Amino acid sequence: MKITEHYQKSVENKQATFSIEILPPVKGQNIQHIFNTLDPLVEKKPAFIDVTYHREEYVYKKHPNGLLERKSVRKRPGTVAICAAIQNHYKIDAVPHIICGGFDKEDTENALIELNFLGIDNLLVLRGDPIKTETTFIPEPNGHRYASELLEQIVNLNQGKYLDDELQNSCKTDFCIGVAGYPEKHFEAPNFNIDLQYLKKKVDLGADYIVTQMFFDNQKFYEFVDKCRKIGIEVPIIPGLKPITTQSQITALPKTFHVDLPDDLANELIKAKDNKEIREIGLEWTIQQSLDLLKNGVPILHYYTMSKSDSIQKILEKVF
Numbered sequence: 001m002k003i004t005e006h007y008q009k010s011v012e013n014k015q016a017t018f019s020i021e022i023l024p025p026v027k028g029q030n031i032q033h034i035f036n037t038l039d040p041l042v043e044k045k046p047a048f049i050d051v052t053y054h055r056e057e058y059v060y061k062k063h064p065n066g067l068l069e070r071k072s073v074r075k076r077p078g079t080v081a082i083c084a085a086i087q088n089h090y091k092i093d094a095v096p097h098i099i100c101g102g103f104d105k106e107d108t109e110n111a112l113i114e115l116n117f118l119g120i121d122n123l124l125v126l127r128g129d130p131i132k133t134e135t136t137f138i139p140e141p142n143g144h145r146y147a148s149e150l151l152e153q154i155v156n157l158n159q160g161k162y163l164d165d166e167l168q169n170s171c172k173t174d175f176c177i178g179v180a181g182y183p184e185k186h187f188e189a190p191n192f193n194i195d196l197q198y199l200k201k202k203v204d205l206g207a208d209y210i211v212t213q214m215f216f217d218n219q220k221f222y223e224f225v226d227k228c229r230k231i232g233i234e235v236p237i238i239p240g241l242k243p244i245t246t247q248s249q250i251t252a253l254p255k256t257f258h259v260d261l262p263d264d265l266a267n268e269l270i271k272a273k274d275n276k277e278i279r280e281i282g283l284e285w286t287i288q289q290s291l292d293l294l295k296n297g298v299p300i301l302h303y304y305t306m307s308k309s310d311s312i313q314k315i316l317e318k319v320f
């Protein structure tokens with residue numbers, strides 16, 4: 001089923017549901033690692049499961065002669081295969097994240113063809129972050145600079161337009177396309193309204209739904225949805241939620257994801273004496289956020305698991 005159909009079903013049946021996002025395991029682990037994470041969560045019947053995509057990073061290896069060798073390494077490969085395994089094993093729709101970084105248009109087309117052959121017809125389309133050792137995002141030669149450009153390529157494929165325009169009798173794909181939205185603005189955008197205009201551009205080009213960056217203040221989500229609706233963004237907007245579970249996340253999440261912790265939450269977390277207390281506060285906050293979103297009629301909640309099932313399992317028990 002398409003994500004938009006899951007959304008519609010949830011609205012029509014007045015039965016809210018949820019989805020989760022997982023990461024591929026670090027290289028060296030096997031698929032059982034994924035199943036161990038998902039087993040306790042699928043009991044609650046998620047509508048769909050997203051799998052993130054992690055591009056290469058550069059690592060430096062020191063040789064005995066003192067010279068440094070720069071190596072390109074993908075620490076978490078396997079996104080597409082994990083999606084196929086999830087669909088096979090659980091019969092739940094899997095959504096691979098597909099990014100601009102590291103792909104030229106030909107690589108992208110080939111990846112889309114593989115996804116199509118595997119029966120994966122939902123995507124979350126993103127630009128991707130810059131490589132860790134680089135300060136700005138650098139597209140591949142003949143690659144895409146913005147998610148909107150990648151999205152256009154997918155929309156073209158959905159219309160049977162491949163890169164080689166001399167292809168005869170080419171089949172159309174049928175991808176349902178999600179994009180990212182930022183209730184607190186994408187960190188590179190000069191201001192909120194300009195960021196919103198670029199989001200609208202993605203929707204105007206054919207995005208079917210939006211999943212938001214995590215946020216800790218529901219008011220910011222409601223205002224974001226209002227502003228989107230006012231400028232004519234009418235597709236489903238699915239809120240992304242993540243519980244804070246460790247002390248380091250109190251500073252790491254704002255730094256990494258460019259989000260604010262509201263005063264009430266930050267003050268409680270700062271006073272907590274250990275990680276156990278922080279986790280209790282974090283889980284309770286996400287539970288209350290979830291209940292409030294449901295009370296306000298949001299049909300699907302999207303949980304970032306960071307591949308740890310126990311916290312999300314506890315939240316789901318209280319919310320669904």
Ligand SMILES: Cc1cc2nc3c(=O)[nH]c(=O)nc-3n(C[C@H](O)[C@H](O)[C@H](O)COP(=O)(O)OP(=O)(O)OC[C@H]3O[C@@H](n4cnc5c(N)ncnc54)[C@H](O)[C@@H]3O)c2cc1C
Binds near residue numbers: 053127147180194198
């Ligand atoms: C739900 C979600 C899932 C994610 N999953 C992954 C993942 O699996 N792997 C990964 O690497 N990253 C992931 N990310 C992170 C994401 O790749 C980064 O936030 C990235 O920096 C921006 O991606 P985007 O798709 O929003 O980019 P874009 O929509 O391309 O926007 C990037 C920036 O460019 C601006 N912009 C857009 N279009 C234009 C234009 N035409 N001209 C000028 N400026 C423009 C925007 O305002 C924004 O500031 C995820 C983020 C979210 C919210």
